[in-house]
Amino acid sequence: MANAVCVWGIARALGGRVLLRLEDHDRGRCRPEYEQAVLDDLEWLGLEADAGSPCRQSDRESVYLAELDRLASSWQVYACDCSRKEMALDGGDAPDIETRYSGRCRDRGLSAGNGRGIRVKLDPGDEHFVDGLLGEQIQEPSTQCGDLLLRDRLGNWTYQFAVVVDDFRQDVDLVIRGEDLLGSTGRQLRLARMLGRREPPVFLHHPLIRKESGAKLSKAAGDTGVRELRAAGATPSEVLGRAAWSIGL
Numbered sequence: 001m002a003n004a005v006c007v008w009g010i011a012r013a014l015g016g017r018v019l020l021r022l023e024d025h026d027r028g029r030c031r032p033e034y035e036q037a038v039l040d041d042l043e044w045l046g047l048e049a050d051a052g053s054p055c056r057q058s059d060r061e062s063v064y065l066a067e068l069d070r071l072a073s074s075w076q077v078y079a080c081d082c083s084r085k086e087m088a089l090d091g092g093d094a095p096d097i098e099t100r101y102s103g104r105c106r107d108r109g110l111s112a113g114n115g116r117g118i119r120v121k122l123d124p125g126d127e128h129f130v131d132g133l134l135g136e137q138i139q140e141p142s143t144q145c146g147d148l149l150l151r152d153r154l155g156n157w158t159y160q161f162a163v164v165v166d167d168f169r170q171d172v173d174l175v176i177r178g179e180d181l182l183g184s185t186g187r188q189l190r191l192a193r194m195l196g197r198r199e200p201p202v203f204l205h206h207p208l209i210r211k212e213s214g215a216k217l218s219k220a221a222g223d224t225g226v227r228e229l230r231a232a233g234a235t236p237s238e239v240l241g242r243a244a245w246s247i248g249l
Helices: 002-014 032-045 061-072 084-092 159-169 179-194 226-231 236-246
Strands: 077-080 117-120 127-131 135-139 148-151 174-178 202-206
Touching: 002 174, 002 202, 002 236, 032 226, 032 236, 061 077, 061 148, 061 159, 127 179, 127 202, 135 179, 148 159, 159 179, 174 179, 179 202, 226 236
Parallel strands: 174 202
Antiparallel strands: 077 117, 117 148, 127 135
């Protein structure tokens, strides 16, 4: 909800156009009913995208394959059969940080497929960018995450790869998302440059709507969503106003 308020509000203020993208790259977790619920919520709230029908990542397999081939022609792309457990044993995991991949499969010469993921080597080096809300940022992708996973062991394209390709090929120049994704920005800027993008998009990471404990709201935890507020008699303007107030607008 916070994301919808920020995306539509900022886009309208800047005279921009909103692209509605359904990021259903993980086919094991996505369901048609989940997609329809999102579309129904946006329609009820009066938030209409400007680019026509929604773009579904599940329809863009040929685009991702072509970009993977192009990436592999200039950079080291390789197959990887490491599990999260093996990565943790490698010393790349701690309770308070993400798992970092050490590159153990980089020179093994594994063939793709057969339950293996696909990674690209990330060289050391900082990424500098200015967040539209949080200001100047410096991240070091190879230290944060190691070699980047592009496709997982189940054959799903990863969020990191799919959104970078889509932002580039769909001419997205402003990315507005939650502050929980701030840590992904450096690696996405690096990957976009490796794919040939000369002018990166501007990023703006907004606050999340949180519980009193500080935890993020989650439907899995039984937190109230737009559908429940609607059923309780709330109006679209009340829901939008409540969301905006909750993130400090």
